[in-house]
Amino acid sequence: MTEDQSNQISSDEFKKITEDLYKKNLELVSLNKEVARLNNELSNANGQLKSLDKLKTEFLSLASHQLRSPLTSIIGYTSMLLDGSFGFIDEKQKEAIDRVFQSSRHLAKVVEDLLNVSKIEQGGLQYVMANFDFEKAAEDLVKDLSLTAEKKGLKMTFENDNKAPYMVNGDMEKIRQVILNFIDNSIKYTKEGNIKILLEKNENKIKLSIIDTGMGMSPEAREKLFQKFSRGENGKVNTGGSGLGLYLAKKIIEEGHNGKVGADSDGVGLGSTFWMELESA
Amino acid sequence: METILDKISVRIIKEQELIIGSLAWDEARKVTGLKIIDQENGVIELQGDSKTILNNLVAQYSHLFGRASNEVCREVTKDLVKDLPADQIPESLR
Numbered sequence: 001m002t003e004d005q006s007n008q009i010s011s012d013e014f015k016k017i018t019e020d021l022y023k024k025n026l027e028l029v030s031l032n033k034e035v036a037r038l039n040n041e042l043s044n045a046n047g048q049l050k051s052l053d054k055l056k057t058e059f060l061s062l063a064s065h066q067l068r069s070p071l072t073s074i075i076g077y078t079s080m081l082l083d084g085s086f087g088f089i090d091e092k093q094k095e096a097i098d099r100v101f102q103s104s105r106h107l108a109k110v111v112e113d114l115l116n117v118s119k120i121e122q123g124g125l126q127y128v129m130a131n132f133d134f135e136k137a138a139e140d141l142v143k144d145l146s147l148t149a150e151k152k153g154l155k156m157t158f159e160n161d162n163k164a165p166y167m168v169n170g171d172m173e174k175i176r177q178v179i180l181n182f183i184d185n186s187i188k189y190t191k192e193g194n195i196k197i198l199l200e201k202n203e204n205k206i207k208l209s210i211i212d213t214g215m216g217m218s219p220e221a222r223e224k225l226f227q228k229f230s231r232g233e234n235g236k237v238n239t240g241g242s243g244l245g246l247y248l249a250k251k252i253i254e255e256g257h258n259g260k261v262g263a264d265s266d267g268v269g270l271g272s273t274f275w276m277e278l279e280s281a
Numbered sequence: 282m283e284t285i286l287d288k289i290s291v292r293i294i295k296e297q298e299l300i301i302g303s304l305a306w307d308e309a310r311k312v313t314g315l316k317i318i319d320q321e322n323g324v325i326e327l328q329g330d331s332k333t334i335l336n337n338l339v340a341q342y343s344h345l346f347g348r349a350s351n352e353v354c355r356e357v358t359k360d361l362v363k364d365l366p367a368d369q370i371p372e373s374l375r
Contacts, residue, residue: 019347025300026349 060118155194163201190214339373
């Protein structure tokens with residue numbers, strides 16, 4: 001082999017290496033362009049989603065406010081009709097007006113829930129924090145709802161673990177709403193048997209459990225429980241709820257009070273336990 | 282005024298720059314008739330037979346980096362080339 005031949009081989013090899021490197025670089029450039037394109041698409045989609053979300057929240061708030069006033073009027077007047085403020089009404093009329101009254105109250109609750117959801121999503125839900133007797137708040141609610149439970153033939157009891165006081169720092173009104181929601185749900189989803197409300201204290205935590213012998217739930221249903229518009233086992237049970245109560249409960253207790261909420265069940269038909277945990281004051 | 286062939290040249294150099302860096306401009310400078318007026322803003326001037334200069338530009342890259350670079354030049358100028366009359370299309374970009 002001559003010196004020239006040796007150089008030519010070397011030059012060919014060099015050219016091959018250069019070409020290979022060029023091709024690799026080309027691949028990288030193509031990939032980069034694709035990544036940039038996808039990022040751009042993602043960014044646009046994200047922007048659109050944010051706009052839609054904002055619109056939805058604003059609409060929720062506006063709609064709820066618009067519905068509130070007429071509902072208050074309906075509830076007020078039907079209540080007055082029922083208590084005889086406008087004169088005597090016969091049984092048939094009473095039954096009819098009572099239906100209107102109950103439906104309006106339910107609708108008002110749904111509107112209130114929607115309003116609270118929109119406030120939470122806009123970051124505008126205010127909490128009025130103060131120390132209060134958690135046991136008394138829970139017991140009062142149990143007393144208020146015991147008649148409803150009795151009408152369904154359910155036995156409802158309240159117990160504690162004798163570690164009084166059970167003081168909590170929080171927004172009493174909103175926490176009461178959560179307890180009410182849990183007990184109300186238990187009554188709705190329990191056809192027969194009993195409901196036990198248990199209050200416990202461990203170190204610096206206070207836990208309230210609502211244990212029922214109701215319809216229970218599957219693990220799949222349990223996962224979706226605290227999400228927006230969740231409505232019981234496959235949404236089949238028509239209990240007239242808005243599907244927002246548990247979502248709000250989670251937001252109020254976890255985001256508003258640094259607490260925890262949860263639900264347990266051994267399965268469909270085997271009862272449920274809904275619980276909430278807060279720091280003791 | 283910038284002609285289509287001027288735009289095509291700039292497009293080729295910039296695309297090659299993405300792959301091989303500033304070497305793209307160094308190689309473009311070696312092409313007779315291609316004058317780089319403002320590299321940063323991608324302003325060039327073709328002084329002479331534009332079709333021949335373009336063919337030489339493509340060949341300059343092809344000489345170093347092989348057929349793959351030809352493909353790059355063709356691909357990146359497709360949309361501009363389709364607006365050219367057939368007799369003005371450089372052979373290397375057909």
